[in-house]
Amino acid sequence: MPTPTKTPSVISAKPRIVVLLGDPSGVGPEMAVKLLARQRNLDAARVLLIADPIVLAAGERVAGLKLDPVQVNGLDDLRFEDGRPSLITRDWMEGQKPVLGESNEQSGRASFEALELATVAVRRGQAEAILFAPLNKHSLRLGGLIHEDELRYMQERFAVTSFVCEFNLTGSLWTSRVTSHIPLKDVASHITVQGVGDAVKIIASALRRSGVAQPRIAVTGLNPHAGDGGSIGMEEIEIIAPAIEQLRAEGFDARGPFSPDTVFIGARRGDVDAVVSMYHDQGQIAMKLMGFEQGVTLHGGLPVPVATSVSGNAFDIAGQGIAKIEGLQQAFDLCVRMASGAPVRAPSRTEAAAAG
Numbered sequence: 001m002p003t004p005t006k007t008p009s010v011i012s013a014k015p016r017i018v019v020l021l022g023d024p025s026g027v028g029p030e031m032a033v034k035l036l037a038r039q040r041n042l043d044a045a046r047v048l049l050i051a052d053p054i055v056l057a058a059g060e061r062v063a064g065l066k067l068d069p070v071q072v073n074g075l076d077d078l079r080f081e082d083g084r085p086s087l088i089t090r091d092w093m094e095g096q097k098p099v100l101g102e103s104n105e106q107s108g109r110a111s112f113e114a115l116e117l118a119t120v121a122v123r124r125g126q127a128e129a130i131l132f133a134p135l136n137k138h139s140l141r142l143g144g145l146i147h148e149d150e151l152r153y154m155q156e157r158f159a160v161t162s163f164v165c166e167f168n169l170t171g172s173l174w175t176s177r178v179t180s181h182i183p184l185k186d187v188a189s190h191i192t193v194q195g196v197g198d199a200v201k202i203i204a205s206a207l208r209r210s211g212v213a214q215p216r217i218a219v220t221g222l223n224p225h226a227g228d229g230g231s232i233g234m235e236e237i238e239i240i241a242p243a244i245e246q247l248r249a250e251g252f253d254a255r256g257p258f259s260p261d262t263v264f265i266g267a268r269r270g271d272v273d274a275v276v277s278m279y280h281d282q283g284q285i286a287m288k289l290m291g292f293e294q295g296v297t298l299h300g301g302l303p304v305p306v307a308t309s310v311s312g313n314a315f316d317i318a319g320q321g322i323a324k325i326e327g328l329q330q331a332f333d334l335c336v337r338m339a340s341g342a343p344v345r346a347p348s349r350t351e352a353a354a355a356g
Contacts, residue, residue: 015128015339016046017332018118019085021055022133024098025107026313027323029059032133034325035332036085037065044336047085048078048127050114052093062321075121088117100318103136108143111135115150119157122304128339130306131332134313137181149181151299154306163198164301167206168283168310169334170291173267174274175283176203176300187279191222191235196243199276200254202300207273216272218263219244219256220282226259240278264290284310296331305338307331 019036022028033056035041036049049056049069060066069087072078080086092110099107115135121127137149147153155164168175178195179187200217207215220226221240223233230237240257247254255272256263264286267275277283287295288310295310309327317323 013340014044014046015336016048016080016126017129017131017335017339018048018050018121018127019332020111020114020118020130020132021049021051021059022308023107023111023136023139023313024052024055024058024093025100025102025104025139026134026136026315026318028111028133028135028313029055029098030062030318030321030323031309031325031328033059033063033065033067034323035133035328036067037063038329039083041329041332042083042085044333045339046080048080048121049085049087050117050121051087051089052091052110052114053089054093054095054097055110056087056089058098062319064321075117075124075126078121078126090114090117101315103138103142103315105139105142108136108139108141108145110143112140112143112145115153116157119154123158127304129304129335131328131335132306132308133328134308134311136313136315151180151302151306154299154302158303160301160303162301163202164299165199165202167203167298167300168287169296169298169330170287170294170310172270172273173287173290174203174207175277175287176200176274177277177279177283179279181280184279188222188235191239191278193239193243193246196240196276197247200243200247200252203274203276204252206298206300212273214253215274216253217255217274217276218258218267218272219254219276220260220263220278221257222260222278224259224261226257294326294330296327296334298331298334305335307335 021032069085070081072086072088092113118130151164165176176199178199179190204215222235227233227236236257244254244256260282263275297308297310299306309331311327
């Protein structure tokens with residue numbers, strides 16, 4: 001059983017944030033270097049960068065930028081200087097340059113080991129947030145991950161027994177989902193009254209912390225047209241609608257079930273604060289269409305904020321120096337606000353577009 005996470009008794013006005021380079025074979029190292037080259041980010045937080053030196057050098061070369069970190073040997077020697085990142089290096093790549101543009105065991109092992117060390121820093125009370133540049137789940141599994149995804153891995157590392165869920169943020173709209181990284185053929189069997197309730201409750205709690213007093217939450221159906229009264233499936237009638245009724249009885253402003261192909265029209269208009277979908281692509285496709293480059297993924301239910309951009313590792317443009325970092329910047333800003341105890345307000349579309 002993992003050691004319970006130590007929650008810092010006093011949160012610094014400048015939170016300590018662990019930053020990871022993501023998958024070495026993708027655009028993550030380039031994105032992280034570009035992020036940390038912005039002085040305003042180093043002025044907003046105390047940053048601990050954990051990296052393989054070859055991967056960091058590759059990211060600097062692709063980005064055309066050079067960082068000026070404070071070298072530290074390990075967490076026992078951790079120290080910070082104002083305006084500079086602290087750097088812990090480990091030779092996970094064994095001196096080999098990353099192979100760009102593809103999933104592979106070497107890159108997966110390096111990104112997985114970095115994530116593990118980041119969780120150690122949090123469990124020891126040495127960091128209040130984790131920000132990682134895009135990972136690749138297949139590479140992570142090749143590199144040693146045995147969990148469904150990195151969220152479930154961190155759930156175990158932090159000894160969290162309650163429900164956890166990925167949130168996605170685009171502008172002021174949030175999403176969560178009942179199931180996540182499982183095969184589509186298994187989704188229906190995982191839709192339960194409790195699962196729908198948990199997904200609504202966890203995002204309602206997060207929205208309240210962000211300053212939304214009474215979150216309005218739309219719940220999708222599972223089937224086309226939300227089942228069309230039972231003619232295209234019974235999950236809406238037998239599971240989802242009863243879950244919504246129970247939630248409303250408990251005081252949650254849960255609405256639906258709505259047809260998955262139209263719910264985001266009203267959500268984009270501002271009719272609700274969040275959408276709870278039944279499976280990954282129901283929400284992700286719509287959210288990425290509405291704000292792919294500015295979108296943020298936040299791992300909900302963990303003891304500290306853990307965030308990244310929604311844009312992915314982009315193997316097709318790795319090494320070209322053209323990766324944009326607006327989403328990663330928004331994720332960093334979110335970590336700063338959450339870790340410092342400030343109100344967590346998702347940026348408007350105008351603010352997101354102007355980031356950086």
